[in-house]
Amino acid sequence: MDEVKKLTIKDIRRMYEEKEPMSWISIYDYPMAYYADQAGIDVIFVGDSSTTTVLGYPNTLYASMDQMIMFAGAVTRAVKHAFVIGDLPYRSYQASVEDAVRNAMRYMAEGHVDAVKCEGGEEVCDRIAEIVKWGMPCHGHIGVTPQSLAAQGGYMSQGRTLDTAVKLVTDAIALEQAGCFAIVLECVPQQITKVIQEHIHIPAISIGGGPADGQLLIVQDLLGMFPGHKPKFVKEYAHLGEEMTRAFKQYRDEVKAFVHPAPENCYNVKPEFVEDLNYKQFQSLIQDERARELCYEGHRRFDLVRWGILVETVKRVSKEINSKGGEYVSEAHNLCPIPQTEIIKNSNLEQN
Numbered sequence: 001m002d003e004v005k006k007l008t009i010k011d012i013r014r015m016y017e018e019k020e021p022m023s024w025i026s027i028y029d030y031p032m033a034y035y036a037d038q039a040g041i042d043v044i045f046v047g048d049s050s051t052t053t054v055l056g057y058p059n060t061l062y063a064s065m066d067q068m069i070m071f072a073g074a075v076t077r078a079v080k081h082a083f084v085i086g087d088l089p090y091r092s093y094q095a096s097v098e099d100a101v102r103n104a105m106r107y108m109a110e111g112h113v114d115a116v117k118c119e120g121g122e123e124v125c126d127r128i129a130e131i132v133k134w135g136m137p138c139h140g141h142i143g144v145t146p147q148s149l150a151a152q153g154g155y156m157s158q159g160r161t162l163d164t165a166v167k168l169v170t171d172a173i174a175l176e177q178a179g180c181f182a183i184v185l186e187c188v189p190q191q192i193t194k195v196i197q198e199h200i201h202i203p204a205i206s207i208g209g210g211p212a213d214g215q216l217l218i219v220q221d222l223l224g225m226f227p228g229h230k231p232k233f234v235k236e237y238a239h240l241g242e243e244m245t246r247a248f249k250q251y252r253d254e255v256k257a258f259v260h261p262a263p264e265n266c267y268n269v270k271p272e273f274v275e276d277l278n279y280k281q282f283q284s285l286i287q288d289e290r291a292r293e294l295c296y297e298g299h300r301r302f303d304l305v306r307w308g309i310l311v312e313t314v315k316r317v318s319k320e321i322n323s324k325g326g327e328y329v330s331e332a333h334n335l336c337p338i339p340q341t342e343i344i345k346n347s348n349l350e351q352n
Contacts, residue, residue, distance in 0.1 A: 007042060007083040009115065009137050009181055015042070015213075016182075016203040022214030024205055025222065028054055028071040032219050033078035044079060045216060046072045046113065047087045049146070053220045060146045063089035065103050072111030085139065086113035090147045093118055093127050100127035104136050115181070119145040121171025125178035132179030140175035142168055143186040143209065157208075159192040172196045172204075184216060185209035187233070208233030291317045 015022050024043040027033045028050040036044060048063040050071050055062070072086045086107040093100035104116045115137035118124045124140075131138045143158045152158065159165040168188060175183050182203040185193050190210025197204050197212065206212035208231060217234065220226035224239040254260040290303045291313040304310040343349045 004080045024214055024216035026218040030074045030078045033075040037079045037082050041082050044075055044082045045085045046075050048089045049218055053226055061090045065092050069111040072113050076112040084113045085115045085117055086111050087117050097127055097130045101130050101134055104131045108136055119147050122174045125174050128178040137181050139182040140180040141184040142171045143188040157187045159188045165192050169196055169199055172200050176200045176202050
């Protein structure tokens with residue numbers, strides 16, 4: 001990007017009014033957010049899908065506010081351009097309006113997001129209205145709502161019958177009236193998305209909802225990094241999963257074959273160090289330092305024991321520092337103690 005301009009809620013509105021399609025991506029970490037931002041992505045959505053795509057849980061119900069704030073912070077530290085939205089997770093807003101406002105405030109203050117998101121239709125409008133009342137932009141999410149999959153009977157397209165389609169349209173209208181600045185439509189028939197767009201005056205963002213005012217994909221899906229089932233709406237723009245496997249295998253093979261690290265991957269001492277100090281001198285300095293640590297701090301005894309120089313070294317250093325420590329060591333101290341567990345197993349063993 002030639003000029004870095006941080007997008008705001010006004011830019012979201014402007015793009016909608018100018019009919020400029022918006023690019024949204026769900027991202028949860030610093031490197032991905034950095035490169036997406038460099039590419040000029042409009043909106044980065046820190047979704048609770050991180051629970052499944054990053055942490056490996058079977059669904060999004062495991063998400064917590066602390067987890068989501070951690071992911072949001074990683075993203076906002078990377079972003080200079082994109083508008084960043086934090087997804088309010090399960091249990092963070094359903095129980096009460098107070099919970100919703102409190103956790104939205106946490107997102108804004110601790111995660112430094114630009115807006116938050118609530119799943120649901122008319123049933124969450126009082127939460128959204130109160131969040132917006134306190135100066136926090138909020139967008140809605142209808143269609144497939146992963147936090148309510150148990151009630152929806154699983155992950156399946158919503159709005160394919162007359163009554164469910166009508167419910168989606170009425171929910172969208174209610175969300176706009178509650179103050180939402182945008183609405184995500186997940187796995188909704190494209191014909192219903194078009195009807196919804198005709199009845200609302202805010203951006204409709206599609207993730208499996210066909211053409212809309214903007215499109216949303218999860219970064220692992222977009223980059224071909226997530227194994228297993230791929231929803232119909234997913235388009236892979238790269239196959240990084242395959243490339244990562246290839247790179248990991250090459251690394252493993254090079255380590256096994258002593259190819260890595262190569263000389264260019266290694267650090268070296270300064271030439272004058274090699275000239276002024278040979279290996280024996282270097283070893284002697286290390287042993288002397290270990291001895292002093294033992295005499296002064298009571299540490300490093302076993303280094304000296306395994307080198308077989310405990311007694312002679314302690315006697316020498318004790319003399320140098322005018323200590324009586326050398327009087328209390330004997331050749332028996334050069335021996336490593338046998339673990340008591342081994343003595344118990346074998347009665348013929350005697351302690352060194």
